[in-house]
Amino acid sequence: MSAxxxxxxxxxxAVIVLGxxxxxxxxxxLVRLPSLMERLHGPTKASxxxxxxxxxxSFLWFQLVEGVWTTHELLISVFLFVTAPISANMIAKVHLHxxxxxxxxxxGSSAGRVPSLPGGNDWATHQAPxxxxxxxxxxx
Amino acid sequence: xxxxxxxxGFAALGFGLAMNLWRLFKxxxxxxxxLALDTMVINVIGIIVLAGIATGSGTAFEAALLLAMVxxxxxxxxxxxxxxxxIIE
Numbered sequence: 001m002s003a004x005x006x007x008x009x010x011x012x013x014a015v016i017v018l019g020x021x022x023x024x025x026x027x028x029x030l031v032r033l034p035s036l037m038e039r040l041h042g043p044t045k046a047s048x049x050x051x052x053x054x055x056x057x058s059f060l061w062f063q064l065v066e067g068v069w070t071t072h073e074l075l076i077s078v079f080l081f082v083t084a085p086i087s088a089n090m091i092a093k094v095h096l097h098x099x100x101x102x103x104x105x106x107x108g109s110s111a112g113r114v115p116s117l118p119g120g121n122d123w124a125t126h127q128a129p130x131x132x133x134x135x136x137x138x139x140x
Numbered sequence: 141x142x143x144x145x146x147x148x149g150f151a152a153l154g155f156g157l158a159m160n161l162w163r164l165f166k167x168x169x170x171x172x173x174x175l176a177l178d179t180m181v182i183n184v185i186g187i188i189v190l191a192g193i194a195t196g197s198g199t200a201f202e203a204a205l206l207l208a209m210v211x212x213x214x215x216x217x218x219x220x221x222x223x224x225x226x227i228i229e
Contacts, residue, residue: 006141013145016190020145020152023186027156030163030179036171039163043179047156051186054149058189061142062198072201076185076208083212087178090219095171097223104169126223 008064015057022050035106036095037114044088052077097125142193149190153183174218181211 026049029042059073096114098104100122106113117123157180164176185204192200 009141012193013141016142016145016149016193019186020149023156023183024152027159027179027183030176031159036169036175039172039175043175043182047179047182051182051189054186054189058193058201061193066196068198070198070201072198072205073189076189076201076205079205079208079212080182080185083208084182087212087215087219090216090223091171091175091178094174094219094222095169098169098171104171 008060012057012061012065015053015060019050019053019057022046022053024050026050036104037092040088040092044084048080048084051080093123093125096123100125146190146194150187153186153190156183170222174215174222177218178211178215181207181214185211 023046026042026045026047029046030039033039033042055073055077059070062068062070062073095104099106099114114123160176160180160183164173164180167173167176185207188200188204188207192198192204
């Protein structure tokens with residue numbers, strides 16, 4: 001029994017250390033990388049993965065050591081893994097929108113440049129309501 | 141064993157929070173600050189989860205789940221406000 005608990009403790013400790021390392025790398029990427037588009041990678045991938053590892057560790061801890069079945073961790077991880085790309089997309093759109101209006105600056109690194117689209121099109125960030133769209137309040 | 145792992149986790153998340161705070165103050169654009177706040181929320185959720193393991197109480201997870209939801213809504217609200225000049229149209 002004691003060896004069993006010890007194994008579970010080892011497993012949970014390893015997963016927590018892994019998660020802490022990933023969270024640290026994500027935050028370090030937020031400080032270290034030169035442009036916003038690169039900085040987005042750190043928190044959205046590394047930090048989310050680290051938090052997922054910690055949630056798995058918590059799940060295993062309560063299951064194997066405390067003997068309690070908890071589903072909160074699954075809820076939190078599913079919610080986080082669904083929402084992290086959405087918030088990253090929104091932040092990238094804010095960045096593109098402000099770049100277009102000259103309110104944000106882009107760093108000179110090669111990876112930081114926003115690629116241009118073929119056919120003279122631009123990235124979709126915001127379109128003011130105009131004639132024929134549902135948000136058209138001009139005619140009211 | 142678990143105590144050392146928890147200490148490492150708390151230290152990593154705390155150091156990460158400090159780095160996010162630096163980006164929050166420094167960050168050249170508004171988008172950087174939104175990103176820093178979003179990352180701070182993620183790190184605080186991690187701290188709550190580790191505190192739940194440390195204290196052995198299951199009540200910490202309601203707080204973590206609420207913070208995850210509020211953090212996501214807050215990030216989207218900031219971004220929406222900057223994109224549209226309005227939050228709820």
